[in-house]
Every structure is written in structure tokens, then in C-alpha cells.
Amino acid sequence: MVTSLDDAAIQFNDQVLVPAILQDYHTRQVLMMAWMNAESIQITLDTGKATFYSRSRQALWTKGETSGHFQHVVTFYYDCDADTLLLEVIPDGPACHTGHTSCFYREIAENAELDKGNSSILKTLNDQIEDRKAHPVEGSYTNYLFNEGLDKICKKVGEESTETVIAAKNGDPDELISETSDLIYHLSVLLNYQGVSFDDVFEKLTARHTHKRRDEYGAAGKIKNK
Structure with a gap:
């Protein structure tokens, strides 16, 4: 160490x-x-x-x-x-x-066959939802959900959860991918509406995965040598 x-x-x-x-x-x-x-x-x-x-x-x-x-x-x-x-x-x-x-x-080059996205889209999605909240756009579905409020957002999360389960039961991978994408989007809106971020979720998942949350900083913001 x-x-x-x-x-x-x-x-x-x-x-x-x-x-x-x-x-x-x-x-x-x-x-x-x-x-x-x-x-x-x-x-x-x-x-x-x-x-x-x-x-x-x-x-x-x-x-x-x-x-x-x-x-x-x-x-x-x-x-x-x-x-x-x-x-x-x-x-x-x-x-x-x-x-x-x-x-x-x-960018120098891109392999379009391989460059199909990664987990960073979650932050991009969250940033876009946050921007819609701060700067409403006429006709925006995200703003529609925010305007309708918590009950509507929760209803949509419930609907998309059910549709995701149905897609899985149908054994249709394409349908499952599509419904999961819809679910993640609506869940992202719900988290944002409640003032919760993906970073909060990541922290909880990490704590559960490791069973013990590793200290990232020592006293007064100093980094602990490993």
C-alpha cells in the first residue's frame, strides 16, 4: 500500500x-x-x-x-x-x-459500426432533462410531464415497467430493448423531479456491491493514500 x-x-x-x-x-x-x-x-x-x-x-x-x-x-x-x-x-x-x-x-476518426453509444448517455439524458426543466421548450414531452406533475410521471413509470415485463415475457429482444429505453427515460424524469441524480443511485449501488463504502477523502478534503 x-x-x-x-x-x-x-x-x-x-x-x-x-x-x-x-x-x-x-x-x-x-x-x-x-x-x-x-x-x-x-x-x-x-x-x-x-x-x-x-x-x-x-x-x-x-x-x-x-x-x-x-x-x-x-x-x-x-x-x-x-x-x-x-x-x-x-x-x-x-x-x-x-x-x-x-x-x-x-475527432480524427470514428468506427461507425462500433460507436453505438455507452453508459455516458445516462448523463447526457439527465443533462437534457435538467435543461428542459430550466429552459422549457414548447411541445416538449419532458416539459409536459413536468407540468402534469408527480402522479402523471409515476403513472408513466408504472406503465413502462409493465410494458418492459410484457416484452420480456414475449421473448422479443427488440421489444425489450425499446421498452427498457422508455422505462429508463421516464425513470430519469422521475428522479430529476424528486431532486435525485443518477450519481446518488450509483453511490447506493456501489455501497451495496462492496458492502462497505470506501472513504474517498480524508480529513479536510485530503486524499487518503492507499
Whole structure:
């Protein structure tokens, strides 16, 4: 178990630096890459905020110190060769100075046969529902549900749950996929209406899966060395 930076045996390059990759703890999206030295690593461990070393300015810098978009570190890993770091973070805002969520927003290529979506759609769906609540759109079904209120939303969740069960009983995979998608959407609306997020659900699922919720932070926001 790593109890100090020395115990981690990080392999720094000739400039006494090591590349660090930031990944969103919730969505798993890769956010950015920057350089760290021993001092910035220790500051990150002490404060819980991702801190780096700027090669151009030859100075330490904490991500968010000017923009307010701090990157709060949940887990801190190093790879099998000990020459690359991975920080899972909860961001206060966009990681990229351009305003994009991630610095990796310019696509080189896409395999359309494989790029058919992943679990990140849950956050996208939740963000869209939240946006509909904040900025109603005429003719929006989501706004219709919000306007009708809790009883209507609950009724739709019940209906979609029943239709999902029926699809399963019919043994029709395509129908089951379609009805499950409808159910997840209406459940997302219900969670949002009640002020509950998928992150809350993920936390509960994780606690049940591990039987004991792992502490992510120590006292005063400091990261606990593993």
C-alpha cells in the first residue's frame, strides 16, 4: 500500500516530470493531460485538487485557480511502468480552456459500426432533462410531464415497467430493448423531479456491491493514500 510519494516509486523523465491523465470519475470521460513533478503530486495529495507543473512557465499551477473549474481528485493511480499517472476527478466545470468539457474534442476518426453509444448517455439524458426543466421548450414531452406533475410521471413509470415485463415475457429482444429505453427515460424524469441524480443511485449501488463504502477523502478534503 502506498503511504507516501517515495513508496510509489514514480519514474520521472529527464525533466523530472511525469505525464498525468485526468478522467471524470462519474462519466469515465478522459478530460485532459498535463505534467506533474514531485511537488505538484504532493500538493495534490494534500489538498485533493489536481495540481500540475507548467513547463512553459516553469511553475506549479492548480487547475481551476483562475477559472474556478477545480478538479477534485477521487482516486490517484500510476501505471504498470510507474511512468504515467491517472487521476479520477469530480470537475467543478470544463477541463479545457476552450470551454469544452474535455480537451479531447477534436475527432480524427470514428468506427461507425462500433460507436453505438455507452453508459455516458445516462448523463447526457439527465443533462437534457435538467435543461428542459430550466429552459422549457414548447411541445416538449419532458416539459409536459413536468407540468402534469408527480402522479402523471409515476403513472408513466408504472406503465413502462409493465410494458418492459410484457416484452420480456414475449421473448422479443427488440421489444425489450425499446421498452427498457422508455422505462429508463421516464425513470430519469422521475428522479430529476424528486431532486435525485443518477450519481446518488450509483453511490447506493456501489455501497451495496462492496458492502462497505470506501472513504474517498480524508480529513479536510485530503486524499487518503492507499
